Amino acid sequence: MSESRVTHPLAALTKARVLEFVREPEALFWVFAFPIIMAVVLGFAFRDRPADKVAVGVAGDPAFKQLSGRPLASPSLTVQVFPTVRAGLDALRIGKIALLVENPGPLGPLVYHFDPTRPDARIARLEVDDAIQRSAGRRDPIAFREAEVHEKGSRYIDFLLPGILGLNLMGTGIWGIGFSIVNARLKKTLKLMVATPMRRSDFLLAQISSRFVFLILEVVLILAFGVAAFKVPIRGSLSSLGVATVLGALSFAGIGLLVVARARTLEAASGLMNLVMVPMWLLSGVFFSSERFPRASQPFIKALPLTALNDALRAVMLEGKALPAIGGQLAILAAWGVVSFVIALRIFRWQ
Numbered sequence: 001m002s003e004s005r006v007t008h009p010l011a012a013l014t015k016a017r018v019l020e021f022v023r024e025p026e027a028l029f030w031v032f033a034f035p036i037i038m039a040v041v042l043g044f045a046f047r048d049r050p051a052d053k054v055a056v057g058v059a060g061d062p063a064f065k066q067l068s069g070r071p072l073a074s075p076s077l078t079v080q081v082f083p084t085v086r087a088g089l090d091a092l093r094i095g096k097i098a099l100l101v102e103n104p105g106p107l108g109p110l111v112y113h114f115d116p117t118r119p120d121a122r123i124a125r126l127e128v129d130d131a132i133q134r135s136a137g138r139r140d141p142i143a144f145r146e147a148e149v150h151e152k153g154s155r156y157i158d159f160l161l162p163g164i165l166g167l168n169l170m171g172t173g174i175w176g177i178g179f180s181i182v183n184a185r186l187k188k189t190l191k192l193m194v195a196t197p198m199r200r201s202d203f204l205l206a207q208i209s210s211r212f213v214f215l216i217l218e219v220v221l222i223l224a225f226g227v228a229a230f231k232v233p234i235r236g237s238l239s240s241l242g243v244a245t246v247l248g249a250l251s252f253a254g255i256g257l258l259v260v261a262r263a264r265t266l267e268a269a270s271g272l273m274n275l276v277m278v279p280m281w282l283l284s285g286v287f288f289s290s291e292r293f294p295r296a297s298q299p300f301i302k303a304l305p306l307t308a309l310n311d312a313l314r315a316v317m318l319e320g321k322a323l324p325a326i327g328g329q330l331a332i333l334a335a336w337g338v339v340s341f342v343i344a345l346r347i348f349r350w351q
Contacts, residue, residue, distance in 0.1 A: 208254070
């Protein structure tokens with residue numbers, strides 16, 4: 001009898017939440033269509049193509065202008081001649097060129113003006129110097145040959161797709177659950193539920209359970225599109241991928257419950273959810289590697305649930321790792337989910 005009282009409210013609440021979700025076209029768009037659109041746009045923007053040429057400028061002694069075509073001949077460079085050094089520096093300042101070569105004439109060496117913090121400027125520095133030195137007769141003492149490598153897994157779209165999947169799991173977990181609870185609180189629906197034979201845990205678990213109803217479809221749709229459209233590899237087992245996505249969904253569902261456990265207005269809930277999500281948008285390696293941030297911040301970044309999920313997804317999809325190899329990331333996700341749910345259960349308010 002006790003089991004019947006527990007499971008019946010849970011099943012009814014889960015069904016109600018699923019029907020509520022299906023009847024919201026906006027929610028369906030953000031869960032299923034938006035990640036595909038993002039993958040298409042970014043996938044084509046960073047598709048495989050020849051490397052972009054770096055724009056460099058030449059200024060200074062007029063005699064050098066006559067040489068600008070030959071010494072700077074490189075497939076990686078486009079050369080623009082400026083009438084004065086000042087004009088070239090102005091172009092460098094506003095980003096029209098990555099490097100300016102100043103030839104002071106026979107009285108001094110060449111001067112390379114560039115910003116070393118710009119990656120394209122450092123590349124331009126190496127390419128320009130190599131072209132000039134070779135034109136002056138330099139020969140490499142050690143022979144070499146190039147062997148180009150182009151494999152699935154090294155492209156930007158291969159890095160991006162797991163990040164989009166993780167981002168979508170976070171968004172639907174936190175935003176989807178959060179707004180559902182706050183909306184029900186505003187409409188006094190939660191207040192009415194207090195009079196029903198339902199425990200607080202039934203309601204919160206139903207929010208999480210309803211999230212898993214669409215999880216398989218959501219994950220399969222994004223991954224299938226990535227494989228079909230861009231040949232994104234899935235080198236690990238589908239079971240390992242499934243465990244990572246389930247724990248990720250659990251983690252963010254728990255965080256979503258905690259964030260809105262006491263929020264009374266949509267504005268407050270929206271502010272709290274953005275406060276939680278925006279740092280992970282920026283730090284957790286969705287669009288670029290989290291290793292770009294200072295080393296001192298890495299322990300904090302690695303402890304974020306979205307970082308753990310993205311790292312686990314990429315390890316399985318791109319490196320073919322099994323569950324033991326991503327055990328640390330899975331533990332982080334499980335800890336976030338369990339701790340968030342327990343705290344939310346204790347502080348949750350119906351009204």
